[in-house]
Amino acid sequence: MALCLLAVAALFGACSDDDGEPPFTEPPLPAAQSWLFDVVGTAANDVYACGNKGAMFHWNGAAWERVDMQVSDPIVRMWKEDGGSTLYAVGHKGLIWRNAGGAWAPMASGTSKNLYGIGALGGVVHAVGQDGVICRLSGSTWSVTAGRMFQLNEVGAPIDTLLVAEDLASLVTVNHYFLGGAYLDPNFTGTRIGVFGTRGMVLAPNTDGALLAEWILRPLSGEQTVLHEWVLATTSDPAVLSRNYLGTSEGWLFRLTRDDAGRNVWSKFFPTFTSSPGAGINDMWVDAADNVYLVTDEGQIVYQSADYDFAAGTGRRAVLYDGFDRLTGIWGAGPGDIWVVGYRTETIFHVSHDQVTDDVEMTPLTVTFPDKVRTPPGTVDHLGRPLD
Numbered sequence: 001m002a003l004c005l006l007a008v009a010a011l012f013g014a015c016s017d018d019d020g021e022p023p024f025t026e027p028p029l030p031a032a033q034s035w036l037f038d039v040v041g042t043a044a045n046d047v048y049a050c051g052n053k054g055a056m057f058h059w060n061g062a063a064w065e066r067v068d069m070q071v072s073d074p075i076v077r078m079w080k081e082d083g084g085s086t087l088y089a090v091g092h093k094g095l096i097w098r099n100a101g102g103a104w105a106p107m108a109s110g111t112s113k114n115l116y117g118i119g120a121l122g123g124v125v126h127a128v129g130q131d132g133v134i135c136r137l138s139g140s141t142w143s144v145t146a147g148r149m150f151q152l153n154e155v156g157a158p159i160d161t162l163l164v165a166e167d168l169a170s171l172v173t174v175n176h177y178f179l180g181g182a183y184l185d186p187n188f189t190g191t192r193i194g195v196f197g198t199r200g201m202v203l204a205p206n207t208d209g210a211l212l213a214e215w216i217l218r219p220l221s222g223e224q225t226v227l228h229e230w231v232l233a234t235t236s237d238p239a240v241l242s243r244n245y246l247g248t249s250e251g252w253l254f255r256l257t258r259d260d261a262g263r264n265v266w267s268k269f270f271p272t273f274t275s276s277p278g279a280g281i282n283d284m285w286v287d288a289a290d291n292v293y294l295v296t297d298e299g300q301i302v303y304q305s306a307d308y309d310f311a312a313g314t315g316r317r318a319v320l321y322d323g324f325d326r327l328t329g330i331w332g333a334g335p336g337d338i339w340v341v342g343y344r345t346e347t348i349f350h351v352s353h354d355q356v357t358d359d360v361e362m363t364p365l366t367v368t369f370p371d372k373v374r375t376p377p378g379t380v381d382h383l384g385r386p387l388d
Contacts, residue, residue: 005131013078032074034369035330036341036380037382038283040078042085042326043334047343048099048349050075050089053370056104057348059339064367069104071095072370076382079118079174081125082238090115092382096135096142105122109135110144114182117384119174119236122205128179130384132168147214149203151186154219158211160186170384171199173231176203177256177264178236180231180237180246183217194386195228195278200248202231211302222252226277230385233283234295245292247281249385250274253294253304270310274298282328282342287335291355293320295327295340303353320360328382 008120032052041047045061045308054071057064069075083369087099092114110117115129135142149167151160162183171181171256180202188197199219206216221229230249237243244256246266251274254266273281279297290306301321308315325344332338339350346369352361380386 009144128171
């Protein structure tokens, strides 16, 4: 999975038989790239974009202005509380902020691990990240929680007992019904390299009194030949089940539905959204009419109408933009007022989409990042996916 968060330069010192010959000078650490990872708003004139180097920018309806977050570490994801206007942001090294009135205030998370996602699970705010760390908010206090997990098979039968603290590779996203990411596959027999030996999954609180565990783990994959597919992105709506979507690292989109037995199940949309192996859906936004917009590793913005059904031939998909730079975040106040961010240096895109004609106006806006930060080369991307 060729995801690069940092530009990597490797120079090797040379040996010499001449003790008087000076050694090669050690190269400086590479500069962190000026990339943005997420964009979220509370209204058309109150939008935030966050990214590398501790960058945070605010749109006031007329211009983007930089916000000093007093850190240089990546700020990865943001979330607006359901039915309210309070915002949260998470980043590497356990960083969490809350914005309840226009200003960001840091919070002690209780962990130093990188955090990749935040949201409300069952109405309680959770932040998740590296090695499956789970932080839970009570009032203004965060605490780290763990516990046991029952792994279910494809038909919902428990087959194994795992530990949150030992058997999760990474948690990336928080939905009202579940946490999403990847776990260490206990049945993998090869050498763990990169994402090999991990499997995508959803993790939900256990409500079955017969199972003595805090969590239920269910593997989830859109591409059955790629077991190491990760859950990367979700939308979350506690009031309307059909507005809950899930996107994977292989480009598959799922929607939460309810079967005849009253159980919540994930229904997969055909075909996949991406063509390259390991290119996934990084973020999604659902408009007021239940149409879905998503951004991908391949640099595409894709629109899918609420009535889309490949088998029935209803609805439609449209690629609104097809670029070169990975896109990582999307949010809109409406179809004519959408913001998109990604790996285009110091750029935030404004998108206007006509849902009748599919005409698109895409305007790049330049923002100025904090001063350059020197960081060591990374082995994972901003969401914790291994680069090798």
